[in-house]
Amino acid sequence: MRDAARDRSVIQGARKVGLVVVAVAGFLLVADVARIGVEATRGLLERDSIAETYAKLDTQRCVQEKIDQQVPPGAAIAVRSPDALWFERNREGSYPRYDVTTEARAAYVVTVSARGDTCDLVDVQVSPTR
Amino acid sequence: MTAVRVVVLGAALVAVGYFPARLATGSRVWCLLVAPITAALLAGSVGTIGVVLRLPAAFISLGTVAASATAGVVVLRTVNRERAGGATESALPLLLPIAGLFPFLTVRRAPFEWDARSIWWLHARWFTDGGAAVWDAMRNPAFAFSHPDYPPLAPAANGVLWWFGGTASSQQAQAVTAILTLSAVTVLGFAGWHAVRRLLPAWVAIAGAGVLVLAAYGVAGVGRSTQASGTNGYVDLLWSAAFAAGCVFVLAAHRDPMALRWGALCLAVAGSTKNEGLVAVVLVVALALVRYRCRRPAPAWLAGALAPGLAWLIVARLAGADSEYLGNSRTGDLLRLDPGVLHRVSPTVDAVWHEMAEIVLVAAGVTVVGLLVATSARRRLSGTAWPWMWLAWLATTASLVYAYVVSPAPLEWHLMTSVDRTTIAPRLILLAEALVWGFAAVAALRQDAGRARPTVTPWSARASSSRSPELSP
Numbered sequence: 296m297r298d299a300a301r302d303r304s305v306i307q308g309a310r311k312v313g314l315v316v317v318a319v320a321g322f323l324l325v326a327d328v329a330r331i332g333v334e335a336t337r338g339l340l341e342r343d344s345i346a347e348t349y350a351k352l353d354t355q356r357c358v359q360e361k362i363d364q365q366v367p368p369g370a371a372i373a374v375r376s377p378d379a380l381w382f383e384r385n386r387e388g389s390y391p392r393y394d395v396t397t398e399a400r401a402a403y404v405v406t407v408s409a410r411g412d413t414c415d416l417v418d419v420q421v422s423p424t425r
Numbered sequence: 426m427t428a429v430r431v432v433v434l435g436a437a438l439v440a441v442g443y444f445p446a447r448l449a450t451g452s453r454v455w456c457l458l459v460a461p462i463t464a465a466l467l468a469g470s471v472g473t474i475g476v477v478l479r480l481p482a483a484f485i486s487l488g489t490v491a492a493s494a495t496a497g498v499v500v501l502r503t504v505n506r507e508r509a510g511g512a513t514e515s516a517l518p519l520l521l522p523i524a525g526l527f528p529f530l531t532v533r534r535a536p537f538e539w540d541a542r543s544i545w546w547l548h549a550r551w552f553t554d555g556g557a558a559v560w561d562a563m564r565n566p567a568f569a570f571s572h573p574d575y576p577p578l579a580p581a582a583n584g585v586l587w588w589f590g591g592t593a594s595s596q597q598a599q600a601v602t603a604i605l606t607l608s609a610v611t612v613l614g615f616a617g618w619h620a621v622r623r624l625l626p627a628w629v630a631i632a633g634a635g636v637l638v639l640a641a642y643g644v645a646g647v648g649r650s651t652q653a654s655g656t657n658g659y660v661d662l663l664w665s666a667a668f669a670a671g672c673v674f675v676l677a678a679h680r681d682p683m684a685l686r687w688g689a690l691c692l693a694v695a696g697s698t699k700n701e702g703l704v705a706v707v708l709v710v711a712l713a714l715v716r717y718r719c720r721r722p723a724p725a726w727l728a729g730a731l732a733p734g735l736a737w738l739i740v741a742r743l744a745g746a747d748s749e750y751l752g753n754s755r756t757g758d759l760l761r762l763d764p765g766v767l768h769r770v771s772p773t774v775d776a777v778w779h780e781m782a783e784i785v786l787v788a789a790g791v792t793v794v795g796l797l798v799a800t801s802a803r804r805r806l807s808g809t810a811w812p813w814m815w816l817a818w819l820a821t822t823a824s825l826v827y828a829y830v831v832s833p834a835p836l837e838w839h840l841m842t843s844v845d846r847t848t849i850a851p852r853l854i855l856l857a858e859a860l861v862w863g864f865a866a867v868a869a870l871r872q873d874a875g876r877a878r879p880t881v882t883p884w885s886a887r888a889s890s891s892r893s894p895e896l897s898p
Contacts, residue, residue: 311873313798314866317791321863322633324787325640325856332528332643339531339653348535355537373567383539383570387547391554395567 357414358407359388365421366403368392373401373424381407381417398424426596431532434586434597435604438464441490444497449690451683454514458521458615459687461608462667462694465582467492469697470733472581475556477740482555485581486588515622517631521614524635525607528642531653532603536595541658545579546598547571552584553593563746574741574748576734578697579605579660595658602663603656609666610655612691614638616673617857619684621806621864629867637860641666644852654846661846664702668695668821669853671706671730675713676813677861679806682722688713689726696734700748701828701847703734708820716813755831769836773829776840777822780848781855788855795862802869806861814858821851 338344362385366372371394376382385407389395398404403421410416439457442464446456449463456463468489475485536542548571551559563573582605583598590597618634645654645662655662674688696706710727717723741748758766778785795803796810803810825847832839 310798311870313794314870314873317795317799317866318863318870320787320794321791321859321861321866322636324784324791324859325633325636325863328643328784328856329636329639330643332639332641332646335646336528336531336642336653339534345534348537352535352537380539383543386567387543387571390547390550390562390568391558395565397566 354412354414354417355384355388358417358419359385361414361417361419362389362405362407362421363392365419366393366405369394371396371400371402372405373398373403374405374407376407376409378407378409381409426532426594426600430597431600431604434601435461437586438582438601438604438608441493442467443493444500445493446690447500448496450686452514452687454516455518455615455619457519458611459608459690462578462605462612462663463690464489464493465578465605466690466694466697466733468581468585469576469578469737472552472556472559472577472584473733473737473740475552476559476577477556477743479557479560480555481557482553482584482588485552485556486585489581489585515627517627518615518618518634520631521611521618521634521638522607524614524638525610525642525655528639528646528653528655529603529607532600532656534653534657536599536658538652538657538659541599541602542595544571544575545602545658545660546583546593546595548573548575548577548580549583549587549598550593552577552581553587560744563741563744566747569747572747574700574738574746576697576699576703576737578694579663599656599658602658602660606655606660606663606666609663609670609691609694610638610641612687613641613666613670613673613853613857616670616678616687616691617860617864619687620673620678620861621868624802624805624868625864625871630864633860633864637857640856641669641853644849644856645846654849659846660698661849664695664698665850665853667691667698668702668705668709668850669857671695672709672814672817672854673857673861675709675727676716676817677807677858679808680717685717685723685726689730692727692730693733695850696731697737701825702850703731703738704824704828705821705850706730706734708824709817712813712816712820716809716811755833759831766830769830770826772836773826773840776844777826777829777848780844781822781852784852784855784859788859791859791862795865799862799865799869802872803862803865806865806868814854814861818851818854818858821854822848825851 358381372389373396374382374385374389376385385405386395401424403423406420408418438461442460442462443456445467446460446463447453450456450459471488471492472485475488551562562568579602583601586597586601587593614634614637617637618630621630641662642655668691671688671691674684674691678684692706692709695702710731713727714723755766792812792815800810829836829839
């Protein structure tokens with residue numbers, strides 16, 4: 296009789312430990328990922344980190360302005376670049392100012408080649424197709 | 426972008442989405458949380474009609490507002506009936522967005538990120554120019570790089586707001602996408618709170634839900650310390666959080682009509698935001714139909730969850746948009762056991778596992794121990810101890826691995842550029858599951874303590890008296 300009671304007590308104790316483990320582990324898992332989010336956010340909000348993003352945006356705008364200076368508004372253009380960044384950035388950046396199309400239909404071909412990350416190291420060449 | 430402008434944008438999204446959200450969820454207060462993404466879902470749905478009929482931008486923008494106003498009229502006509510039968514809603518969940526405010530501050534970073542510009546804001550500019558412009562752009566080979574078949578929720582929402590504002594500001598689009606993401610993440614926290622609210626003290630449930638909100642941003646930020654994935658214009662956290670919330674509502678909460686309605690709305694948002702979201706939603710809808718045993722009204726609501734995403738899929742195919750999933754997939758090669766495709770399986774599984782291993786192992790441990798010691802409490806929380814959320818995780822992960830294996834893109838590049846984002850959804854499912862098990866364990870401990878103090882009202886009696894009606898026994 297006493298053994299049965301002791302067994303029941305041991306099982307109940309083990310169950311209680313199990314419940315505490317599940318509660319603590321379940322919460323800690325989520326809390327740990329939340330902590331990572333807070334740490335990442337802190338880094339992303341540092342002044343230098345934010346300034347770097349604006350420098351990249353300025354470069355993108357500057358390269359687009361180089362295109363705008365050489366191509367009349369509304370013209371049909373095709374964008375060429377060996378660099379995926381400038382290939383995509385100047386195609387999307389040219390819409391809707393220009394009719395972005397394939398080289399077969401374009402009036403101008405815009406070739407963007409980058410020797411570095413800053414605007415002065417990105418060359419833009421515009422040539423009429425006909 | 427000033428803080429005032431962000432607040433005004435948020436208020437506009439809540440205003441447009443409030444009545445449709447209230448109509449869909451049947452909630453008067455809690456629907457404020459889901460209103461922004463409901464507004465975007467509405468814009469995406471009206472946008473889909475505008476594209477297929479090639480209607481001007483004014484139709485998409487004014488049509489979205491008109492649809493919202495129509496929902497308002499329907500709600501106001503039935504308001505008296507609701508008052509008579511409706512229960513009081515706690516305002517506590519309205520605190521949940523505060524938990525996401527710190528990560529939200531990263532919206533101050535410049536709007537320059539790759540996919541945000543190449544995909545989401547470019548598509549938004551198409552929507553600002555009207556349905557015919559979207560249709561033509563989807564067929565334009567010069568825009569093939571932009572995944573023109575991607576769903577319209579975020580682009581249409583930004584397109585509509587740009588149309589009304591008369592500007593195409595990237596900074597505004599970044600803020601709007603961040604607000605939509607905050608709404609989705611908040612609804613994930615709310616889903617956790619909703620599942621456990623009757624069995625735990627309010628502060629425990631809301632604190633746990635708040636940590637889940639913050640953790641969702643953490644999942645999106647893991648391994649990408651140079652990108653603010655929840656606020657940089659990407660939509661991966663947006664669809665993933667809406668999807669995980671939908672999973673909690675339809676797979677981890679009690680089978681009640683309210684959970685079904687909330688779940689369907691969240692899944693509709695996920696399926697209209699990104700292609701992999703739609704695939705995952707199809708799988709979870711199948712699981713939910715089994716869980717609800719296809720009993721009414723589950724099939725209607727779950728079909729409704731699929732409708733906007735599937736409608737867009739058809740429109741994109743009709744327009745002839747290039748699709749990496751449908752047009753260029755190497756499924757045939759996989760079925761022929763082509764070694765070139767089979768060789769992609771192992772590195773894909775390794776990469777996906779690398780992203781998820783810690784969460785999977787801890788969540789699995791929590792679930793196994795939970796099944797041993799807290800099954801009855803979990804049944805009280807969810808109506809079942811069946812591992813539905815694990816099935817959702819398995820289905821979502823399998824669909825993800827399949828997508829990488831049959832993708833025409835070079836595998837190493839494809840994994841390197843996206844696996845951390847595509848695995849957000851399955852990781853959120855497991856975080857929510859671990860938290861629900863944790864809540865179940867706390868509920869069981871409280872029940873044990875209640876039994877030890879016989880003067881206290883039995884916990885089980887309180888729980889059973891306040892539980893919402895089940896759809897089926």
